[in-house]
Amino acid sequence: MNQAALAVTADANRQMLKKLVAAAVLMFGFGYALVPLYEKICEVTGVRYLFLPDQVTPQNTQVDYSRKISMEFDANVQRLAWTFKPAEASRDVHPGEVTQIVYEIRNTSDRTVTGQAVPSYGPSEATKYFKKIECFCFQQQTLGPHEVRRMPVVFVIDPALPKIVNTITLSYTFFEVVGAQKDRG
Amino acid sequence: MSAVIDSHGHAHDDHGGEDHGHPSGLMRWVSTTNHKDIGTLYLWFSFIMFLTGGVMALTIRAELWQPGIQIVQPEFFNQMTTYHGIIMVFGAIMPAFVGFANWQIPLMIGAPDMAFPRMNNWSFWLLPVAAILLVSSLAMGGAGVGWTMYAPLTTQAGPGMDLLIFAVHILGMSSIMGSINIVTTILNMRAPGMTLMKMPMFVWTWLITAYLLIAVMPVLAGAVTMTLTDRHFGTSFFNAAGGGDPVLYQHIFWFFGHPEVYIIAIPAFGVVSQVIPAFSRKPLFGYASMVYATSSIAILSFIVWAHHMYTTGMPVAGQLYFMYATMLIAVPTGVKVFNWVATMWKGSLSFETPMLFALGFLFLFTLGGFTGLVLSMTPVDVPLHDTYYVVAHFHYVMVAGALFSAMSGIYFWLPKWTGKMYDETLGKWHFWLSLIFFNVTFFVQHFLGLAGMPRRIPDYNPQFTEFNEISSIGAFGFGLSQLLFLYIVLKCIRSGEKAPQKPWDGADTLEWTHLPTPVPYHTFENPPTVK
Numbered sequence: 001m002n003q004a005a006l007a008v009t010a011d012a013n014r015q016m017l018k019k020l021v022a023a024a025v026l027m028f029g030f031g032y033a034l035v036p037l038y039e040k041i042c043e044v045t046g047v048r049y050l051f052l053p054d055q056v057t058p059q060n061t062q063v064d065y066s067r068k069i070s071m072e073f074d075a076n077v078q079r080l081a082w083t084f085k086p087a088e089a090s091r092d093v094h095p096g097e098v099t100q101i102v103y104e105i106r107n108t109s110d111r112t113v114t115g116q117a118v119p120s121y122g123p124s125e126a127t128k129y130f131k132k133i134e135c136f137c138f139q140q141q142t143l144g145p146h147e148v149r150r151m152p153v154v155f156v157i158d159p160a161l162p163k164i165v166n167t168i169t170l171s172y173t174f175f176e177v178v179g180a181q182k183d184r185g
Numbered sequence: 186m187s188a189v190i191d192s193h194g195h196a197h198d199d200h201g202g203e204d205h206g207h208p209s210g211l212m213r214w215v216s217t218t219n220h221k222d223i224g225t226l227y228l229w230f231s232f233i234m235f236l237t238g239g240v241m242a243l244t245i246r247a248e249l250w251q252p253g254i255q256i257v258q259p260e261f262f263n264q265m266t267t268y269h270g271i272i273m274v275f276g277a278i279m280p281a282f283v284g285f286a287n288w289q290i291p292l293m294i295g296a297p298d299m300a301f302p303r304m305n306n307w308s309f310w311l312l313p314v315a316a317i318l319l320v321s322s323l324a325m326g327g328a329g330v331g332w333t334m335y336a337p338l339t340t341q342a343g344p345g346m347d348l349l350i351f352a353v354h355i356l357g358m359s360s361i362m363g364s365i366n367i368v369t370t371i372l373n374m375r376a377p378g379m380t381l382m383k384m385p386m387f388v389w390t391w392l393i394t395a396y397l398l399i400a401v402m403p404v405l406a407g408a409v410t411m412t413l414t415d416r417h418f419g420t421s422f423f424n425a426a427g428g429g430d431p432v433l434y435q436h437i438f439w440f441f442g443h444p445e446v447y448i449i450a451i452p453a454f455g456v457v458s459q460v461i462p463a464f465s466r467k468p469l470f471g472y473a474s475m476v477y478a479t480s481s482i483a484i485l486s487f488i489v490w491a492h493h494m495y496t497t498g499m500p501v502a503g504q505l506y507f508m509y510a511t512m513l514i515a516v517p518t519g520v521k522v523f524n525w526v527a528t529m530w531k532g533s534l535s536f537e538t539p540m541l542f543a544l545g546f547l548f549l550f551t552l553g554g555f556t557g558l559v560l561s562m563t564p565v566d567v568p569l570h571d572t573y574y575v576v577a578h579f580h581y582v583m584v585a586g587a588l589f590s591a592m593s594g595i596y597f598w599l600p601k602w603t604g605k606m607y608d609e610t611l612g613k614w615h616f617w618l619s620l621i622f623f624n625v626t627f628f629v630q631h632f633l634g635l636a637g638m639p640r641r642i643p644d645y646n647p648q649f650t651e652f653n654e655i656s657s658i659g660a661f662g663f664g665l666s667q668l669l670f671l672y673i674v675l676k677c678i679r680s681g682e683k684a685p686q687k688p689w690d691g692a693d694t695l696e697w698t699h700l701p702t703p704v705p706y707h708t709f710e711n712p713p714t715v716k
Contacts, residue, residue: 012373013300020365024403031407034437035422038430045500078426118425175426 053138054131063096064159073101074171081109082143084174087150095159103136103172104150107143114142114177122169129158130168140177215310218302219706220287221602226309227284228595232671234276234316239664241269246626246660252647262643263329268319270332271349274449275356276316278583281591282452283308283363286391288602290367292696292704293385295376295713300369308362315355322348331641333442334408336423336434340415347416350409357402364395364402371395376695378715382476385694386469389476390455393483397444397451400487405441408434432497439490447486450582451479453550453590454521457543459694460593461525464540465532466691471524478517478524485514495566504563511561515554522551537689538612542593545620546586553581556631571641574634580627592619592670599674600688601696604703605681611673618666625659 071093073086087102107113117137121127136151143149157168208216214226244265248256257265287305291298299305322328328346330338334353339346371392375384384392411422412434421427423434462469469475492511495504525547534540556578560566569575592615600606629652638649645653687697696704699713 009300009373013369016369016373017301017365020368020399024361024365024399026403027400028403028407031404031437031440032411034404034440035411035433038433038436116426116428177427 053133053135062159063094065094067095067159068092069095069157069161069165070167071099071101072167072169073103074169075103076171076173077115078173078175080113080115080174080176082107082113082115082174084172093157095157095161098133098154098156100134100152100154102150102152104148105141105143105174106148107146110145112142112144114140115174116140116177117172117174120171120173122171123165125162126165126168129161129165130170131156131158137172141174216306218298218306220291220299220302220305221704221706223299223305223309224284224286224288225602227280227287227312230309230312230316231277231279231281231284234272234280235667238269238272238277239667241265241272243660243664245269246657248643249645249653250657251653252645252650254644257643259643260329261327263331263641264323264327266641267329267331268323268327271353272319273583274332274445275353276312276319278449278587278591279360280312282391282394282449282587283360285387285452285456285591285594285598286363286367288598289696290370290388290391291374292700292708293388293694294371294374294379295695295699295709295715296370296374297708297710297712299366300374301366304362305366308359308366311355311359311362315352315359318348318352318355322346322352333435333438334412335438336412336415336431337425339412339434340423347413350413353409354406357406360398360402364398367391367395368399376709376712376715382473383715386458386472386475387452387455390451390458390479393479394448394451397448397483397486401441401444401448404437405445408437408441411437432494435494435497436491439493440487442493443490444483444486446582447482449587450550451483453546453587454479456590456594456597457525457546459692460539460543460597461528461547463597463689463691463693464535464537464543465529466534467528467532468693469524470527470530471520474520475524478520481517482514482521485510485517489514492561492566495563496570508561508563512558515558518554522547522554535690537596537609538607538616539593539597539689541613541616542589542596545616546589546593549581549585549589549620549623553578553586556581568637569634571639572634573630573638573640576640577627577630577634580630584627585623589619592616595674597689598696599677600681600684601700601702601704603678603681604684605677606684606688607673607677607681611669611676615666615669615673618669619663622659622662622666626656626663627659629655629659 069092070090072090073088075084075086077084083104083106085104087104091099091101093099105115119132119135119137121130132153132155134152134154136153141149141151153170155170207213214222217223217226242265244257245262248254248262287299290296322345325345325348326343328339328342328349330342330346330349334349371384371388381389411420414420415422415424415429421429423429423431425431458469458475489507489511491499491503492507495507499507536544556574560569560575560578596607596612633649633652633656636649638645684702686702688702689697695709695713695715700708
């Protein structure tokens, strides 16, 4: 290949190099852009509803006195110097009945700590029939040194709950909020 | 402009051949910018990694010979599955095909070398660095997190995890640089007359693969960087307590991970698309449809990632979408398989070792494709998820697919590269031993998976013992057969018979028609004209 042709190719190659490097850098950014993108998708599609109050439609609030569901309450902390417990271990409720229960958290450390509770349900089939109207998990909780707080959960069980479910366990785990202090409002 | 001529002139002097002061010994390999040298380095590196990952696989199979814990502790067992996966994917198969790309692309399109020879040198020499990091990570307590490196396990693992993350970063950098080189070479440096639609299929497959790599390797780099900052710098990308979500990691990882599957498979398609026509003595059937099918596979690979995540609690609408989109990939793949079979139809077939491996690929890859179709169905996948059925499926496409294709390519081009013929009888032995032991190892794993044996667990229910014993026997047989391959290659290089100019009648690409055997150190300094 003669020198002039080589120079032309080398020049074109350099242009190409710039474009491809830019593409690679862009895709690295895209990886990070997926984070807010997924958050938005989950919000719009309602996939992630753990921290939002559930909509309770009027026809579902008819109380079904013929059934009794045993609710069990569970509380855990994950690497957090708090004690966290429900006021009662279990309660029998009727589907459609609006119920309030109380949990208590106590900061046993000498510093101010912020925590976030994450709920989970057992059996998992019950998840979509368990409607939280008010919950301390909708906000982060900040406790001063040795502060104690009693917090309500107001819920209703959808009467459409499958007949095979007689017991529902409501379990909360408190995590310490460190690093990025995201406010869930 | 003069600077451009100058730098190119220098590069030219640097690799002026042994006759004028080329560094010899080790420095020749460290400083080389010649695409053939670098191709050779890639291939040897990948073979060493293949043996390393193979020893890990045999450790796994030795432990699984019987139920209970015999040879290794569960933590170490999990590290073995992790490092086996990472080493085979990033250390063995990908560099092997990059090695083929380095050797063959300039020869097949009539270019004097790769577009950026110095960057080429760098992309190779990053690999041993990454390999050392990987091995030292094992020495630092390792990280038995699985090759997919799912959070939250990775955010809690020991210091070995950090080295693993850095190794992945470096492997990614190497791949991206290699891909930039390949794309630029193919688009800018083709000989006059070599239009895109006249390029050999192997070149096409690499053009597509290189684009895939540039698109998804940075996403993987992002995912492991997030893991790193979650571990040490207080971010909460995957940490539920800080508002993050571990499932997010899976979404980001598989956005890389699914195209990665095709990054491995597509160059394998390319090699087979050269070998089958050569031994059928017919041109490739449906060349244009091959190009379009390969491109559609590449594009579809971006929109099916969540079929790896059916059990994460996705809504049904999502499951349905990912199920149908996944099944759609079977269409272009079917076009390719049809074209390979149609190429052989009424051809004058002969069955030398490269053709045998290509046929082995065709048969077993298709089988692996079928089990993939089975797994694409959500209701079937849910019970089969993370069982040995999945292990069997991806080893059919990775080993009998990609690895057999690489073996086929080695036997096919070895005479051209070295100027010497390999021992045909031993080559056939290597093929048949590999084929039989491969199936002994992995076919029974389908049954184990259907019966519910989970993957990544060192112990199992005694009912699985017989099939596991069969699988372990197969694995050791397969491993030993690969030593025969090493012997065949060394024997060929040292004392092979002189290869004729064109040992394969049907081969018709530029390296066979325009270049002497063995190929000289510098080729196509004056580009050929392609009609």
